[in-house]
Amino acid sequence: MPAANPISSVNDFVIRFANVNGSGSASANELFGRAILRMGVPVSPRNIFPSNIQGLPTWYEVRVSEAGHLGARGGIDMMVAMNPQTWDKDVASIEPGGYLLYDSTKPMPKSKFRDDITVIGVPLTAITNSTYSDPRQRQLFKNIIYLGALSALLDIDPKTIEKLIGEQYKGKEKLLSSNVHALHLGRDYALQNLKCPIGLRVQKADKVGDRIFIEGNSAAALGAVYGGATVCAWYPITPSSSLADAFTSHCKRLRHDPETKKAKYAIVQGEDELASIGIVIGAGWNGSRAFTATSGPGISLMQEFIGLSYFAEIPAVIMDVQRAGPSTGMPTRTQQCDIISAAYASHGDTKHILLFPEDPAEAFEMAAQAFDLADRLQTTIFLMLDLDIGMNHRLCRPLKWDDAKQYDRGKVMTAAMLDEGRDFGRYLDVDGDGIPFRTYPGTHPTKGSFFTRGTSRDRYARYTEEGPAYQDNMQRLLRKFETAKDLVPRPLQANAGKPTKYGVIYFGSTSPAMDEAVGLLEARGHELDRLRVRAFPFHSSVSSFIAEHDFVYVVEQNRDSQLRSLIVNELSIDPVRLVPILHYDGTPITARFIARAIGDHLDQLKVTPLRKVVS
Amino acid sequence: MTYVIKPKFHHPELPKNKLGYTHRDYEGKISTLCAGCGHDSITASIIEACFELSTEPHRVAKISGIGCSSKTPDYFLGNSHGFNSVHGRMPSVLTGANLANRDLIYLGVSGDGDSASIGFGQFAHCMRRGVNMVYIVENNGVYGLTKGQFSATADRGSKSKRGVVNSDNAIDMVGIALQLGASFVARSFSGDKKQLVPLIKAAIEHQGAAFIDVISPCVAFNNHAGSTKSFDYVREHNEAVNFLDVITGRAPIHVDYAPGTVEMVEQHDGTVLALRKLNAEYNVNDRNAAMSFLHHHAAKGQIVTGLLYVDQEPEDLHVHLNTVEKPLNTLEAKELCPGSASLEKINAALR
Numbered sequence: 003m004p005a006a007n008p009i010s011s012v013n014d015f016v017i018r019f020a021n022v023n024g025s026g027s028a029s030a031n032e033l034f035g036r037a038i039l040r041m042g043v044p045v046s047p048r049n050i051f052p053s054n055i056q057g058l059p060t061w062y063e064v065r066v067s068e069a070g071h072l073g074a075r076g077g078i079d080m081m082v083a084m085n086p087q088t089w090d091k092d093v094a095s096i097e098p099g100g101y102l103l104y105d106s107t108k109p110m111p112k113s114k115f116r117d118d119i120t121v122i123g124v125p126l127t128a129i130t131n132s133t134y135s136d137p138r139q140r141q142l143f144k145n146i147i148y149l150g151a152l153s154a155l156l157d158i159d160p161k162t163i164e165k166l167i168g169e170q171y172k173g174k175e176k177l178l179s180s181n182v183h184a185l186h187l188g189r190d191y192a193l194q195n196l197k198c199p200i201g202l203r204v205q206k207a208d209k210v211g212d213r214i215f216i217e218g219n220s221a222a223a224l225g226a227v228y229g230g231a232t233v234c235a236w237y238p239i240t241p242s243s244s245l246a247d248a249f250t251s252h253c254k255r256l257r258h259d260p261e262t263k264k265a266k267y268a269i270v271q272g273e274d275e276l277a278s279i280g281i282v283i284g285a286g287w288n289g290s291r292a293f294t295a296t297s298g299p300g301i302s303l304m305q306e307f308i309g310l311s312y313f314a315e316i317p318a319v320i321m322d323v324q325r326a327g328p329s330t331g332m333p334t335r336t337q338q339c340d341i342i343s344a345a346y347a348s349h350g351d352t353k354h355i356l357l358f359p360e361d362p363a364e365a366f367e368m369a370a371q372a373f374d375l376a377d378r379l380q381t382t383i384f385l386m387l388d389l390d391i392g393m394n395h396r397l398c399r400p401l402k403w404d405d406a407k408q409y410d411r412g413k414v415m416t417a418a419m420l421d422e423g424r425d426f427g428r429y430l431d432v433d434g435d436g437i438p439f440r441t442y443p444g445t446h447p448t449k450g451s452f453f454t455r456g457t458s459r460d461r462y463a464r465y466t467e468e469g470p471a472y473q474d475n476m477q478r479l480l481r482k483f484e485t486a487k488d489l490v491p492r493p494l495q496a497n498a499g500k501p502t503k504y505g506v507i508y509f510g511s512t513s514p515a516m517d518e519a520v521g522l523l524e525a526r527g528h529e530l531d532r533l534r535v536r537a538f539p540f541h542s543s544v545s546s547f548i549a550e551h552d553f554v555y556v557v558e559q560n561r562d563s564q565l566r567s568l569i570v571n572e573l574s575i576d577p578v579r580l581v582p583i584l585h586y587d588g589t590p591i592t593a594r595f596i597a598r599a600i601g602d603h604l605d606q607l608k609v610t611p612l613r614k615v616v617s
Numbered sequence: 618m619t620y621v622i623k624p625k626f627h628h629p630e631l632p633k634n635k636l637g638y639t640h641r642d643y644e645g646k647i648s649t650l651c652a653g654c655g656h657d658s659i660t661a662s663i664i665e666a667c668f669e670l671s672t673e674p675h676r677v678a679k680i681s682g683i684g685c686s687s688k689t690p691d692y693f694l695g696n697s698h699g700f701n702s703v704h705g706r707m708p709s710v711l712t713g714a715n716l717a718n719r720d721l722i723y724l725g726v727s728g729d730g731d732s733a734s735i736g737f738g739q740f741a742h743c744m745r746r747g748v749n750m751v752y753i754v755e756n757n758g759v760y761g762l763t764k765g766q767f768s769a770t771a772d773r774g775s776k777s778k779r780g781v782v783n784s785d786n787a788i789d790m791v792g793i794a795l796q797l798g799a800s801f802v803a804r805s806f807s808g809d810k811k812q813l814v815p816l817i818k819a820a821i822e823h824q825g826a827a828f829i830d831v832i833s834p835c836v837a838f839n840n841h842a843g844s845t846k847s848f849d850y851v852r853e854h855n856e857a858v859n860f861l862d863v864i865t866g867r868a869p870i871h872v873d874y875a876p877g878t879v880e881m882v883e884q885h886d887g888t889v890l891a892l893r894k895l896n897a898e899y900n901v902n903d904r905n906a907a908m909s910f911l912h913h914h915a916a917k918g919q920i921v922t923g924l925l926y927v928d929q930e931p932e933d934l935h936v937h938l939n940t941v942e943k944p945l946n947t948l949e950a951k952e953l954c955p956g957s958a959s960l961e962k963i964n965a966a967l968r
């Protein structure tokens with residue numbers, strides 16, 4: 003059933019797999035993405051899944067882009083429809099001229115299809131049932147069989163897939179050969195019965211280079227290992243649980259004493275988020291590098307402790323893998339919606355350091371850096387990931403580490419320094435950067451002990467509720483925050499080819515979509531200077547960037563333009579100068595969305611002046 | 618509450634311990650609690666216990682929550698680091714601190730509001746995990762700092778100072794600690810230093826989760842007729858099952874009691890507790906028996922005190938996690954960071 007104008011595209015299309023959660027489709031779908039990568043063509047896969055273990059619909063979307071666009075694109079060129087529950091919607095979502103691959107074992111009424119797409123039937127159930135008798139095998143190999151059919155339809159090199167299967171089942175020969183067999187069942191059927199390839203094709207290229215394919219949560223966890231984290235306390239919550247799991251498996255591999263086999267780390271699954279952050283703060287107080295991984299609801303529960311960390315000045319790292327709120331919200335959908343609640347977490351006057359990684363590589367670097375910053379600044383550092391970066395494999399530059407690098411443990415007064423007669427005031431600013439010295443418990447028999455409390459105290463940690471002493475301390479905390487501006491990662495600016503009056507500010511997982519949108523906007527005749535904010539507090543270059551432009555778009559994935567509010571509030575910017583571009587339906591932001599929203603806004607400004615029209 | 622500044626001079630012949638320290642070296646700032654507060658007696662017992670054990674003050678970390686009891690760590694061991702943390706969250710902070718450095722002694726001080734109400738969950742979970750610590754609840758059945766509300770340990774039927782009768786069932790912290798697997802469980806009375814000091818010493822020596830519930834009357838809000846946590850009531854209803862008389866370090870012990878009345882309890886690290894049994898049938902090594910004994914006597918209105926349970930082979934959280942002997946907070950980059958060569962291998966596996 004070919005369509006009149008089938009889409010024809012090499013190395014540039016979006017394919018979506020509609021599956022049932024728990025049906026074992028994930029590994030087959032991942033094989034599909036990896037095979038294309040091995041052919042040298044960049045892909046960006048995304049899991050779209052419900053809060054469910056088995057039974058509900060789940061989708062896996064792969065964007066194939068030789069040009070290297072890694073953001074979600076929007077629109078589906080080919081649907082692999084394996085889930086009857088979502089059939090109608092899935093079929094409706096295909097772009098005109100697109101393709102539908104389905105299980106044709108049972109005949110379906112014509113009304114279930116569309117005329118403007120190419121429908122490709124493969125009798126998957128019939129093939130599996132005639133080959134396998136075990137129900138579980140039927141289920142699993144069905145996925146590999148459609149992968150085989152796709153390899154023929156899209157011209158994917160079967161040898162590449164076989165090699166990947168070989169790596170996956172190394173040492174398990176039986177599984178290996180049965181998977182390869184299933185692959186060829188599907189491939190042979192397609193080659194013999196269908197027109198191969200279709201209009202969508204994969205062709206070998208050389209556009210992947212030395213890049214790696216990793217999930218942000220795993221990369222951040224690895225950053226924690228490299229950054230010297232020794233204590234991790236966490237409570238399970240989607241989409242952050244896989245970060246703690248990854249930390250556990252990285253530590254098992256990388257952090258055991260080779261001789262004694264003992265662990266150079268401690269991981270505790272807390273009874274809740276309060277206990278998790280309490281353990282982190284106790285460990286930080288006692289001189290260990292500690293972190294927790296959580297999501298928005300966890301941040302809400304940790305508020306009181308975060309205020310203590312700010313006021314009593316205790317290092318802590320919180321990795322927040324953001325999801326759509328409020329409340330349970332959409333727990334398996336992505337957003338950048340905890341910016342305000344993290345920046346101003348807790349009661350009273352508080353402000354916290356936030357880091358915004360754009361991809362797994364930066365998640366790795368910033369996770370490691372967060373521990374240096376926490377020790378240096380003696381406060382909570384938030385690593386603001388989100389589900390889109392955290393739970394999806396993303397192509398990114400290889401992870402790098404400089405072996406000459408030492409950890410920055412910040413201002414720690416040692417027993418020797420105390421014996422030299424150094425004046426120790428736990429909250430005494432000795433050099434104007436707002437950061438005092440601290441001592442670890444157990445340092446010295448008679449010097450350097452102090453009583454840590456959330457209650458007001460003087461520069462020598464003595465309890466006081468005298469107004470001037472309290473204000474003196476609060477002012478010092480502001481000075482410390484000023485110091486932080488030059489320690490956190492700086493914003494990155496990329497100017498348009500031509501001078502322009504307009505700018506755009508964006509951050510985090512919006513990055514690839516924004517990069518791509520710039521090209522789309524240029525095609526519409528709009529030039530934009532770009533500034534990617536990588537941390538809060540904002541570096542002075544954020545103010546100057548805004549000052550240099552007539553107005554600046556602020557692109558973010560939440561309803562309330564949270565980053566924009568933070569910029570307005572902290573940099574005293576006239577809100578009129580900042581135009582919010584907001585995407586918050588739970589799907590990752592796309593280049594198409596950004597280009598349309600900004601393009602339409604700029605088009606209005608280009609309206610020919612009335613005088614010119616009249617004359 | 619007293620306003621005098623604590624004088625620094627002391628009697629030249631004050632007794633010294635093995636480290637050459639006097640009692641004064643184990644004291645802290647002057648208490649800001651009410652005169653006659655039971656908590657101050659507990660503070661004095663902690664000072665005495667640490668003095669007698671010749672504990673190095675700076676090797677103790679004092680951690681508390683919020684409330685009258687939680688203020689007391691400022692009043693003892695002035696050369697120790699202290700952490701007056703968040704209401705009901707001392708157990709998690711202590712757990713984290715303990716994970717960071719297994720070599721210090723962790724002294725958690727909490728109250729009945731802090732541990733039985735807002736922090737009941739954290740209390741339960743740190744006991745389950747077997748954190749190596751001494752966990753003291755200074756239990757007065759009442760919220761002192763906020764002026765006299767019932768706490769969750771107030772007995773059903775007891776009367777508040779304003780005459781309100783408590784209709785809620787009481788939480789017995791000792792019973793809960795036993796059920797949750799604490800490996801050292803005791804109860805005492807702030808007014809009974811003879812019983813309390815050896816219990817604190819034994820708890821410090823114990824290498825596991827040690828819990829002591831100390832009934833500590835609140836002179837301001839819970840020391841009246843009708844209260845079951847008043848000095849008079851506790852004295853009248855105290856049912857001591859045993860007394861610890863002697864605690865030796867690792868030296869041989871000499872006790873001159875009649876045979877049969879003293880039980881020697883050797884702990885895993887070699888310390889020996891000499892237990893003078895008041896109740897011949899009571900067995901400190903039987904968790905289940907301890908629980909039924911408690912219930913039986915509680916029904917009779919008796920408050921059972923003494924060493925109620927001890928596991929002589931306790932395991933702590935570090936054993937469960939198989940952590941290295943060296944404190945985690947002393948590990949450096951060369952011990953923690955796998956380095957660039959490992960990272961190259963990781964990169965290669967991700968292509």
